[in-house]
Amino acid sequence: MIEPVSLAKAHMECRYLKETVPVLIDLLAFEKVGEFPGEVTLKHPNTDWLIVVHEAGADAPVKQMHNHFGVRVATTGEVEAAYEYLSAHKEEYGLRQISKPLYNHGSYSLYFLEPGTNGWEIECYETFLRKETGEGMMGAVRASHWDSLLSPERFPGKGYVPQAFTHGTLACGDLKPSRDFCTQVLGLEIHRANENVFYVKHPREKCYVVYAIRKNWTTFSPRFRFTINLESKEAVTRAHRWLVESGKELGVTELGDLDETDGTVSLFFLSDPNRNWWEISSLS
Numbered sequence: 001m002i003e004p005v006s007l008a009k010a011h012m013e014c015r016y017l018k019e020t021v022p023v024l025i026d027l028l029a030f031e032k033v034g035e036f037p038g039e040v041t042l043k044h045p046n047t048d049w050l051i052v053v054h055e056a057g058a059d060a061p062v063k064q065m066h067n068h069f070g071v072r073v074a075t076t077g078e079v080e081a082a083y084e085y086l087s088a089h090k091e092e093y094g095l096r097q098i099s100k101p102l103y104n105h106g107s108y109s110l111y112f113l114e115p116g117t118n119g120w121e122i123e124c125y126e127t128f129l130r131k132e133t134g135e136g137m138m139g140a141v142r143a144s145h146w147d148s149l150l151s152p153e154r155f156p157g158k159g160y161v162p163q164a165f166t167h168g169t170l171a172c173g174d175l176k177p178s179r180d181f182c183t184q185v186l187g188l189e190i191h192r193a194n195e196n197v198f199y200v201k202h203p204r205e206k207c208y209v210v211y212a213i214r215k216n217w218t219t220f221s222p223r224f225r226f227t228i229n230l231e232s233k234e235a236v237t238r239a240h241r242w243l244v245e246s247g248k249e250l251g252v253t254e255l256g257d258l259d260e261t262d263g264t265v266s267l268f269f270l271s272d273p274n275r276n277w278w279e280i281s282s283l284s
């Protein structure tokens, strides 16, 4: 089994960076921390993991809303304020499918589609946390994802403050193979939400990936993936060698070559039993 040190990055494919990056910065409180041709890295100030946005051009396929990413606000009133703000500015930012806030599996959430084809959720667990402290916390998935609240001055004039980047979502046809894969290959911990959904995360972190059964789910290019960091380049080499030998039996449906061209980082891509992509990388 791989021994990850963190769930380090989410990767999102968009059509054009100039359309998508302003949505993440202006409406979801991300900050730009890196930039290369065709790629921008963003970080939320209260969250360790990064999101790398890759530009794929006009042909990037639309992601169904069940392949979405999510940020969290502290109060239910802020979800409603976000609905008002996004609705009032949807033309300016090219937003579509803005859903009215609803309670769903413990969270009070709205969803929208940004112009680069990706769904986003603005969620809130305030009501849930008033009642629940035990197993329903799902290994801190539903606990507050911040040590201290960002002040409204950090995100002024909107009536809501995204307090953390909490999750990404992978749709699949069958949970069991991916559940076994996440624990036995990726070395992550899982929490069963219900018969159709489980959460996967690193034991020491709160950010998580949702695996959800969906009818007619679609797989995407490796530009839509999550990165797990290992402690060293040697650990990545060992993990790759192990999966070359045993990956097929373990449910790896595609295994990329070991990439050491950077000189400082080793990495490789692999797809899980439901053909969702992961990247295994050394710390850089």
Ligand SMILES: [Fe+2]
Binding pocket: 068, 069, 070, 121, 167, 169, 210
């Ligand atoms: Fe979600």
